[in-house]
Amino acid sequence: MAMLNDAVREQAAQFLQELPHPVRIAMFTQEIECEFCRETHQLVEEIAGLSGQISLEVYDFVADKEKADEWGVDKIPAIAIVGADDFGVRFYGIPSGYEFTSLLYAIRAASTQETDLSEAGHQFLSELSKPVHLQVFVTPTCPYCPQSVVLAHQLAIASPLVRADMVEATEFPHLSIKYQVMGVPRTVINETGHVEGAAPEPMILDKIAEALAGAEE
Amino acid sequence: MDIQPLIVTPVKEHARVPLYDLVIIGGGPAGMTAAIYAGRAALKTLLLLGATPGGQMSNTEMVENFPGFPEGVGGANLAQRMQQQAGRFGAEMLVDTATAVDFSARPFTIRTNSQAYLAKAVIVATGAVPRMLGVPGEGEFFGRGVSTCATCDGFFYRGKKVVVVGGGDSAIDEGIVLTKFADQVTIVHRRDELRATKIYQQRAFANPKIDFAWNSVVEEVLGNEVVTGVRVRNVKTGKPSVIDTDGVFVYIGMVPKTDIFRGQLEMDEWGFIVSDEHRRTNVSGVFVAGDVQDYLYQQVVVAAGSGAIAAMEAEKYLGEYPLSEIETEKQKSEPPGVCEE
Structure with a gap:
C-alpha cells in the first residue's frame, strides 16, 4: 500500500514542481533491527517518483559502511538530502507526521539553495569560523517541530560550516536520554548548547554564538 | 504511519506589494473557515497560516465534538481537511506569520517575516496561546519537564x-x-x-x-x-x-495573541479583541474571529462559526466600500508605512 494518499501525493508533487537543480536522496537502511527502515525506504521511493529532478540511492548501513562514514551517518534509518553539494542536511528516523513537511522543504531548499534567512542571519553565518552541528529532536505529532527543523536545515544549506539533523526522538531513545530530551522541539548545538521550543532565527543564532563561545573557555 | 503535510503554496516573488481583497491572519479553524467562505465569494484571498497551520487544533489528539465526525477526528487531520477545503475554493495560503500591521489607512498593510501585503479588508484570527502559571521554576524547566x-x-x-x-x-x-x-x-x-x-x-x-x-x-x-x-x-x-x-x-486557559494589534484594535482588559455581533472591530474593514475574540467558549466549532460570520461580513463590506483603483495605485507605489512592534 502506498504511504502517500492521492491528495497528499498531489500536494507534494505541486510543492516539488519546477525544482531548478537535481537533488539526491541518499538513504541508509538495514533489513533487521530497524523498526522504521522499511517505511522510510518506501516513503523516499514515493517522493523520488514525484520529480524528475530527484534521484534516490539506497545503501545498506553495514555493507556500505564506507559510504555511511563518508556521509557521516551513524544511525538508521537515515536520509541525506544532497544538492549541488552535500550541505549536511540529514533526517534520522522517519520523517512522518508533521515532519513530512520538513522533508519537502529540505528537498526544495537543497535544489534552489534559497532560504528564508534574514540579512542578519547570512551575516552571522559568513562570520562563522568553527563547525556547528545542530540536532533537532522531534516527535511526529508535534506541530511546532517542523519550524525548528526547517530553520536548522536552512542554516546548513546557507553555510558550509553548519550541518543539521532531524532526530526522531521516539526512535532513538538512548539519544533522548543522553541529551535530556523531555520536550520537543529541542535543538542541541555542538553537544553542549541547547534551545527549547520552536525558537525564532535570532534566538537560535544567539544560542549558537553562546555555544561556540562557551567551547572556547 | 500518518503523513501530515502542510498545504504549501510556494512563495511567489512579488515586484510590488501585492493587493488582496481580503487577508486573513491566522490559520486555525476560524481563519480556515473564513478562507473557505471568502474563496466561495470569489474574493482574492490570502490566508497567513502562521508557523503551525491548524493552530491549537493541531495539537489536540482527538476532536470529538465537531459535527459530521461521529467517531471523532484527529485534530491534525481536521486541520488538514479544512486547509484542503480552503485551497479548493482558491484562497492562497502561506506558512508565514504576520509581524506587524498598519490599519490606519486603507488598503491595510500586513507585514510578515518575508514581505508585506496590502488588503482591502482584514480578518484577524490569530488565536490564543497557553497561559502559563508564572511561578518560580516554570520558565527554568520549560522543555525539561x-x-x-x-x-x-x-x-x-x-x-x-x-x-x-x-x-x-x-x-x-x-x-x-x-x-x-x-x-x-x-x-x-x-x-x-x-x-x-x-x-x-x-x-x-x-x-x-x-x-x-x-x-x-x-x-x-x-x-x-x-x-x-x-x-x-x-x-x-x-x-x-x-x-x-x-x-x-x-492547561489553565489561554492568552489571546494580540501583540501586533496593540494601539490599533480595541481590546478588553484581558487582551481579547472587542467586536460586535457582526465580528466588526473598531476599525472599519477589519474583522475578527476565533479565540482571539472569544474568552468564553474557545471551541473549534465556535471558532469556525465566527470565521464564517467574519468572512460574510467582509464580503458585504467590500461590496459597500470597494477601494477605488486610484487610491489603490497610489498606495501601491509608496512603500508601506508599517508600525514595527
Whole structure:
C-alpha cells in the first residue's frame, strides 16, 4: 500500500514542481533491527517518483559502511538530502507526521539553495569560523517541530560550516536520554548548547554564538 | 504511519506589494473557515497560516465534538481537511506569520517575516496561546519537564509520574491522553470540582491512573537538572505540600495573541479583541474571529462559526466600500508605512 494518499501525493508533487537543480536522496537502511527502515525506504521511493529532478540511492548501513562514514551517518534509518553539494542536511528516523513537511522543504531548499534567512542571519553565518552541528529532536505529532527543523536545515544549506539533523526522538531513545530530551522541539548545538521550543532565527543564532563561545573557555 | 503535510503554496516573488481583497491572519479553524467562505465569494484571498497551520487544533489528539465526525477526528487531520477545503475554493495560503500591521489607512498593510501585503479588508484570527502559571521554576524547566503539549511530549513520560494543572476541557482531555504514557497523572485544580465537560469528567474519574489534588494551586516547580516535583498550597487550609513528579503539563486557559494589534484594535482588559455581533472591530474593514475574540467558549466549532460570520461580513463590506483603483495605485507605489512592534 502506498504511504502517500492521492491528495497528499498531489500536494507534494505541486510543492516539488519546477525544482531548478537535481537533488539526491541518499538513504541508509538495514533489513533487521530497524523498526522504521522499511517505511522510510518506501516513503523516499514515493517522493523520488514525484520529480524528475530527484534521484534516490539506497545503501545498506553495514555493507556500505564506507559510504555511511563518508556521509557521516551513524544511525538508521537515515536520509541525506544532497544538492549541488552535500550541505549536511540529514533526517534520522522517519520523517512522518508533521515532519513530512520538513522533508519537502529540505528537498526544495537543497535544489534552489534559497532560504528564508534574514540579512542578519547570512551575516552571522559568513562570520562563522568553527563547525556547528545542530540536532533537532522531534516527535511526529508535534506541530511546532517542523519550524525548528526547517530553520536548522536552512542554516546548513546557507553555510558550509553548519550541518543539521532531524532526530526522531521516539526512535532513538538512548539519544533522548543522553541529551535530556523531555520536550520537543529541542535543538542541541555542538553537544553542549541547547534551545527549547520552536525558537525564532535570532534566538537560535544567539544560542549558537553562546555555544561556540562557551567551547572556547 | 500518518503523513501530515502542510498545504504549501510556494512563495511567489512579488515586484510590488501585492493587493488582496481580503487577508486573513491566522490559520486555525476560524481563519480556515473564513478562507473557505471568502474563496466561495470569489474574493482574492490570502490566508497567513502562521508557523503551525491548524493552530491549537493541531495539537489536540482527538476532536470529538465537531459535527459530521461521529467517531471523532484527529485534530491534525481536521486541520488538514479544512486547509484542503480552503485551497479548493482558491484562497492562497502561506506558512508565514504576520509581524506587524498598519490599519490606519486603507488598503491595510500586513507585514510578515518575508514581505508585506496590502488588503482591502482584514480578518484577524490569530488565536490564543497557553497561559502559563508564572511561578518560580516554570520558565527554568520549560522543555525539561514543563510542557503545554501532551501530544508532542507525552512519549517522554512513559512509566513516569506527571502533574496536570487545570480543571477545564483541555486539562482533563490531555490528562487522559497522558495516561497512555505515564503511570500516574495527578490533576491539580484550584477548586473542588471540575469545569470540564461532563463526558471528560466521567472518563477521568473512571481512569485508575488519574488522581486529583483538589483546592490546590501550584506555587513552585521544583527540580535540579529536570523537574522533580511541584510545591502546592491548599487554598482552603493554606497548607503547603510537595507532589513528586517528573513532568508538569499546564492547561489553565489561554492568552489571546494580540501583540501586533496593540494601539490599533480595541481590546478588553484581558487582551481579547472587542467586536460586535457582526465580528466588526473598531476599525472599519477589519474583522475578527476565533479565540482571539472569544474568552468564553474557545471551541473549534465556535471558532469556525465566527470565521464564517467574519468572512460574510467582509464580503458585504467590500461590496459597500470597494477601494477605488486610484487610491489603490497610489498606495501601491509608496512603500508601506508599517508600525514595527
